[in-house]
């Protein structure tokens with residue numbers, strides 16, 4: 001099946017999809033992005049992701065790349081259909097556009113909009129049965145982590161470090177010794193009293209869309225939670241740990257820095273929330289669907 005990318009109004013064969021050398025995304029990482037999962041042909045948490053895209057654009061005083069959200073959604077669906085994606089992701093990137101290299105924002109530049117897709121196994125059974133290992137590392141990022149910027153070099157370095165250590169993810173640690181989040185996911189632990197803990201959404205973390213849905217699902221299921229920072233020591237001693245993101249949903253963490261979490265198997269609440277999120281993604285969860293509006 002031919003693979004297309006969408007670039008500024010055109011569906012191009014993936015190998016021919018290009019942006020200009022003076023695109024500000026290339027020159028300054030002056031751009032933002034979203035990743036939306038496709039499960040059984042259905043876009044998961046689409047509204048939340050597109051709301052956050054708008055928020056990221058607004059924080060950077062960047063114009064919307066399309067006249068309306070409806071138009072954007074139509075392009076997303078067209079690309080997904082053209083590429084035959086049933087289970088996978090769609091990646092959207094918006095940059096400030098092409099302009100002669102100058103730090104200040106250009107005044108009349110059209111934003112660049114790029115979309116690509118990828119097929120993906122959304123239920124990697126082996127990984128879920130064992131849980132994943134994470135390692136901790138200093139959080140060396142900038143202070144506006146709430147903006148989903150394409151400036152991802154610290155995360156690329158962190159993911160590389162994790163991979164070299166045989167770990168699935170890196171959990172980043174602020175100067176005060178608390179865990180902020182994963183390189184591309186939010187970090188969670190479960191206390192001895194079965195309370196979920198995940199950091200509150202400030203400028204120190206990206207407020208994950210999956211994170212927000214999982215909090216709503218937890219509330220629906222009567223599972224208690226606290227939004228607060230937690231230390232590496234608290235995480236290592238936790239009853240359970242897990243991570244969330246659009247591509248990994250809820251994924252149990254069974255090792256932190258080589259130390260076993262709980263009994264070394266995916267925790268009960270992590271498994272329950274994964275199941276709940278899966279059903280929600282499939283469109284089966286009436287309460288959370290209703291909470292999203294019509």
Ligand SMILES: Cc1ncc(COP(=O)(O)O)c(C=O)c1O
Pocket residue numbers: 035181182183184185186206207208209210211244245246247
């Ligand atoms: C730094 C960071 N935190 C959290 C997340 C999870 O966000 P979401 O659930 O919206 O995918 C991501 C996703 O890419 C991320 O890059």
